[in-house]
Amino acid sequence: MQSIIKIQNISKQYKGADFQSLNNVVLNIPQQSVFGLLGPNGAGKTTLISILCGIIQPTLGSYEINGISNKNTSSIKNIIGVVPQEYALYPTLTAYENLMYFGSLYNVSKADLKAKIPEFLIHLGLENFMHKKIQTFSGGMKRRVNLIAGILHNPKVLFLDEPTVGVDVQSRATIIDYLKLLNQQGTTIVYTSHLMAEAQDFCTDIAIIDQGSVFVQGTPKELIENVPNANSLEEVFIELTGKKLRDVV
Numbered sequence: 001m002q003s004i005i006k007i008q009n010i011s012k013q014y015k016g017a018d019f020q021s022l023n024n025v026v027l028n029i030p031q032q033s034v035f036g037l038l039g040p041n042g043a044g045k046t047t048l049i050s051i052l053c054g055i056i057q058p059t060l061g062s063y064e065i066n067g068i069s070n071k072n073t074s075s076i077k078n079i080i081g082v083v084p085q086e087y088a089l090y091p092t093l094t095a096y097e098n099l100m101y102f103g104s105l106y107n108v109s110k111a112d113l114k115a116k117i118p119e120f121l122i123h124l125g126l127e128n129f130m131h132k133k134i135q136t137f138s139g140g141m142k143r144r145v146n147l148i149a150g151i152l153h154n155p156k157v158l159f160l161d162e163p164t165v166g167v168d169v170q171s172r173a174t175i176i177d178y179l180k181l182l183n184q185q186g187t188t189i190v191y192t193s194h195l196m197a198e199a200q201d202f203c204t205d206i207a208i209i210d211q212g213s214v215f216v217q218g219t220p221k222e223l224i225e226n227v228p229n230a231n232s233l234e235e236v237f238i239e240l241t242g243k244k245l246r247d248v249v
């Protein structure tokens with residue numbers, strides 16, 4: 001399968017830090033994959049996604065997305081969608097008003113947005129809440145609106161940083177089912193999660209990273225087969241990253 005994202009020797013050391021958050025990362029992300037970027041707290045997942053989205057710059061290395069070099073950030077931004085870990089929504093605006101605003105940032109026409117927003121809300125079970133203020137929404141409802149905000153411009157590649165964290169089982173299933181549908185329709189999905197069972201079921205490809213380095217990459221099946229006595233991705237993960245806690249202050 002052709003790679004849609006090619007990451008070449010990316011390293012990142014934040015200003016003032018005495019260590020590298022990413023250390024010579026090389027990864028190829030296949031076209032139309034659901035790619036899981038997994039690792040313990042502080043592994044470097046958000047840092048890598050932030051670099052690929054053009055939010056921060058790598059210290060060393062380069063990447064391309066759909067053949068576009070990272071030197072051309074504005075062209076890359078047109079073909080990617082980003083769903084950040086933190087909600088990026090305005091609490092006093094309604095779901096519809098928020099989505100009209102975010103869609104306009106991506107230069108989607110008003111007419112398009114008026115037609116598309118109700119469809120997205122139906123897919124994500126929010127059609128009855130279109131004109132309600134975000135501040136009245138539950139965590140799961142906010143996560144679903146946050147997801148729609150990242151896909152209004154029909155991106156070729158969608159980056160999601162822990163899209164199902166802190167939501168109930170029903171919201172999680174709705175989000176994952178919708179992401180699977182987007183993937184079937186051609187969108188490449190790159191996502192981070194700490195939920196190994198979810199990643200095992202959802203991802204076609206996985207990279208496990210720790211302390212800024214990629215440990216392994218492969219399909220969930222390959223990763224499980226390559227670790228003796230492992231029966232699940234969770235067991236592979238523990239075998240490769242250990243049981244040590246990653247608390248830092």
Ligand SMILES: Nc1ncnc2c1ncn2[C@@H]1O[C@H](COP(=O)(O)OP(=O)(O)OP(=O)(O)O)[C@@H](O)[C@H]1O
Pocket residue numbers: 014015017021039040041042043044045046047048248
């Ligand atoms: N702005 C920053 N300045 C300095 N160090 C940072 C900054 N952001 C992240 N780091 C450090 O870089 C390392 C990687 O952090 P990152 O947030 O990318 O990890 P992560 O895998 O996304 O973790 P989590 O699962 O907790 O979200 C950590 O040691 C973190 O403390």
